[in-house]
Amino acid sequence: MSLKVSSRRHLVAQSEIRSMSIECARVGGINLAQGVCDLPVPEVVIQGAQDAMDRGTNIYTRFDGRYELRKAIADKQKRFTGMEVDPDGQVVASAGATGAFYAACLALLEEGDEVIVFEPYYGYHIVTMASLGIKPVYVTLEPPDWGFSAQSLEDAVTAKTRAIILNTPSNPAGKVFSREELGIIADFAEAHDIFVFTDEIYEHFVFDGHEHISPATLPGMARRTITISGLSKVFAITGWRLGYAICDPEWALAIGHFSDLVYVCAPAPLQIGAARGLAELGPDYYQSVSDDHQHKRDLFCDTLRDIGLTPHVPDGAYYTLADVTSLPGDTARERALYLLEKTGVACVPGSAFYQGAVGESLARFCFAKEMDILEDAMQRLRSL
Incomplete structure (x- = not known):
């Protein structure tokens, strides 16, 4: 018996974001791959x-x-x-x-x-x-x-x-x-x-x-x-x-x-x-959210600079793309997996966000984490 499946099936293979999250869980690492905000729910x-x-x-x-x-x-x-x-x-x-x-x-x-x-x-x-x-x-x-x-x-x-x-x-x-x-x-x-x-x-x-x-x-x-x-x-x-x-x-x-x-x-x-x-919830709540994440952005981007992963400092949202070409590997995924293996910090290969080769030099990090978790991640990254 040969049952046919939808031609759309190959389009929805597991995303790199979820793939790296699974790899992170496997090694018990810190997940800066998935865009989950760690703010307390009001x-x-x-x-x-x-x-x-x-x-x-x-x-x-x-x-x-x-x-x-x-x-x-x-x-x-x-x-x-x-x-x-x-x-x-x-x-x-x-x-x-x-x-x-x-x-x-x-x-x-x-x-x-x-x-x-x-x-x-x-x-x-x-x-x-x-x-x-x-x-x-x-x-x-x-x-x-x-x-x-x-x-x-x-x-x-x-x-x-x-x-x-x-x-x-x-x-x-x-x-x-x-x-x-x-x-x-x-x-x-x-x-x-x-x-x-x-x-x-x-x-x-x-x-x-x-x-x-x-x-x-x-x-x-x-x-x-x-x-x-x-x-x-x-x-x-x-x-x-x-x-x-x-x-x-x-x-x-x-x-x-x-x-x-x-x-x-x-x-x-x-x-x-x-x-x-x-x-x-009034304007103060939304301003506090923005201020909190700007502070985390500054700390995290400083860490990336210090370890030679030059960040593109974002003006909004809570991610940063960083240049990971200094890491071993021929592709963004290989470099992201190397970083996870060496530090226990997960990121997303830049190839997940580009159609061509541009993304192979980049990785995305999410800094929307509770401060103690972010500090742990930064300390691990500095071990490089």
Whole structure:
């Protein structure tokens, strides 16, 4: 008997991030590979979820999420970006930001479409599109400021281009796109009449006075932008799977229906917990998150410099890409495994974020760890 499997099967092999996490667990090391934030979960968030369970909020929600959460998302978006958002027509709560992105791709893109992607990229964006028969077309950001030009976008566009993906602040480079750069992207999107999918999950992890600007707030961008974010990082609840999309009501309805088809809904009581956090935690909370991670970034990047792994210091998010060519090995994976063997510290090979050879000289480290764990990791790295 020869049973056939889907041609998509090879597209979703285990990611390098999970692979290195498994290798790290095998040796009992410190996992700076996976982007799990070690902040304590705010008590108001936990208590809100517990109260909801106690009240019996344990059944399916509306296809686009509980009103309490949609309203809290809309209010928070207004506070931080100035966007006017209708919670009853423009917000779709889903199973994490990745779930919102998947539902948006199902709703708005066709097999054979092309989407422009900046690299270094987040691998889940690429695999999600590939599994749907959507082709990523790459524009490479150039260090040290991870810049690009309007011409580089024009060189990538074809008659099949339907969208561009923008991750700001970005994983893994930590780039915070400036208003000028967003203006270039906005002009390009309007000229070619394409969607802009944004991943803004790290919007509250911004350093050195940089400002996160939501692309949907730029003139003419509201209708064509699908704003995607979530609560996983800022509330340290990656396992709760709570994300959302904000967009024009026409797109939101379709995205919500596909989210319902794939996920039914995000967990009902956890939605209430997140809504409580959004409603009750003020600017000081978000500023403390940013300040804490800027301090950790500075300490960790100093350590990388001292051991000869020159870092690209991020302006946002909580990762740093570092030059690992001084380590033994011919590939980024070989160098990452060497580092794990010698120090017990896991990172992700840079090849996980590039289509070509550029990533073979790099590795990504996550510094969003409790201070004692980060200090242990830095001490181990200094043993090199």
